[in-house]
Amino acid sequence: MDPTDDQGATWATDTTQRRGPGPMAEDLAIASLDLARSFASGATMWCVAPSWAPHAQHVAVEFVHPVIVGKPALAAVAIGGGDLVGTVRAVAQPGDVLVAVAPAGEAATCALMRRAPLWGLKSIWIGSGCRPPAGSADHVLWIDDELNRSAYGGRIVLVYHLLWELTHVCLEHRGLLDQGAGTPREQCDGEVCITCSDEGRLAEVVDTGPLLRARVRTAGGLESIDTTLIGTPRPGDLVLVHAGSALTRVDG
C-alpha cells in the first residue's frame, strides 16, 4: 500500500497499526530469562541485522553500555559485513547467543539460524511482517503487522529495548539464573541410537577425509559420517544425517 494514497491517513499517523507487544509480552519475558541465564554463564551475544544494519548496532550498544547507571555492561557485539555465516562460525563459542533483527526469509539470517544449534548457540529472532516458520529460532519475538513497516518508526526498537530491560531484571534474581542454564545438549556417540536412527539430523560439514568420509558438526557435537550418497561435500555445507550417513544436502 502506498503510504500516501489513503486520503492522507499514513502509516505513521494511523495508530491502529501500532499496538503494543500484546501477545509478544510473554515471549519477551521467556526470552529475557533465557538470555539472562546465558549472560550469567558467560555468554557473548552476537547481533546481526543483514538488511537493517543499524538495528544490530543498536541492540549491541544497549547491552554493552547500559542506559541506566549501575547496570552491568554485558558482552554484546554487532556483526556486519559480507560473510556473516563465516564470521559467526569463527567468533562465536558454544553457549553464546545469536540475535538477528531481520525479516522472515532473509537469506543470511536463515543460514545463521539453521546453523545456530549446530554451533551450540541460542538464537533470538526479532522482526515483523510475515513470521518465520515455527522452530526457526529458540525465541521468535515478532510484530505481526501486514505492511511490514515496523522495521522503521521505532516499533522494533521498542522490542529490543524491552528485551534489554527485562534481561536486567532477570539478572537481579540470582536464584533463577542457575536453573536450566548451561544444560548440556543431548549427546549421541554411538551408531545405533533410538533418536538418531529414526530421524534425519541437520549437520554442517567441517572437513572431508578419504573414503567418502566427512567430519560434521551436529547439535550433539562432532561426528564422522559417510557421504557416499551425496558425493564429496564442501566445508560449510549443510547435510541431513541419518544413521551415520549423509542422505542429502540442505539449502542454506
Place this chain on the structure above:
Amino acid sequence: MADQMSPEMTDFLYPCVAPQARDPRALLIELAASADAKAAQSFEIGCTTINRLEAEISGIATEMVRRFTAGGRLFSFGNGGSATDAAAFAALLRNPPQGHALAARSLASDEATITALGNDVGFELIFSRQLIAYGRPGDMAVGFSTSGNSENVVRAFREARRRGMLTLGMAGHGGGQMAACGDIDHCLVVDCDSVHRIQETQDWIGFAIWEKVQAVIAAQVET
C-alpha cells in the same frame, strides 16, 4: 555521549518477586505485564508527540523536498543508540521500502573517519569537522540526542548553521542545549525523560517525516 538515567527510575518495578526466588513463573508474569505497560506508554508518548508536531513535520518535509530537488544532501548524526537511529533515518531516505531514494547518509558510520577525528582533534568535533568537509548551503543536518546536550551534536549544528544548511534536531527531556542554542531551525522535543521511550518516539517522528517527504514528492510528480 549516551544519556544515562539514574537507577531509581526502574527500581520501583517488580516489587513482588524476591531476588532469591527460585520459581520463575511469578517473575515471568510480572515481566510480561511490565512489557505490555511499557509498550502502551511508548505508544501514548508517540501519539501525543506526533499529533503535537504534525504541522511542523509537514513544513519540514516540504522544505526538505525543496532542498533534495535542488541537489541538497542530508547528513544525520548522534551518539550510541542515537547514532543508530540517525543511521536508520538516513537509510530510510536513501534505501526506502518504496518511493524515491534520496541523498542521505550518517556521519557516525565510518570508523576510520570517526576514530581519526576523535583521536586527532577531539570527540566533540567528530561531526562538525565532517560538515566542514561535506556541507554546502543547500544541505540538511539532522542530529539526534535524547538529552539535547551531546556536545558533538550541538557543535555540529553550529557548523551546519554557519554553512547555511537546514538544521533539524531530535531531542528529549526539555530539549537541553539543543533547544537553547539558537542554531536549530526545527528542534523537535519529545516531552519525556526515559531514554528508551524518547528514542522510540524519535524513530516514529523520523518515519513520519519520511512519509511526508514521499507524499510531497509524489504530489509534485503528479502536477
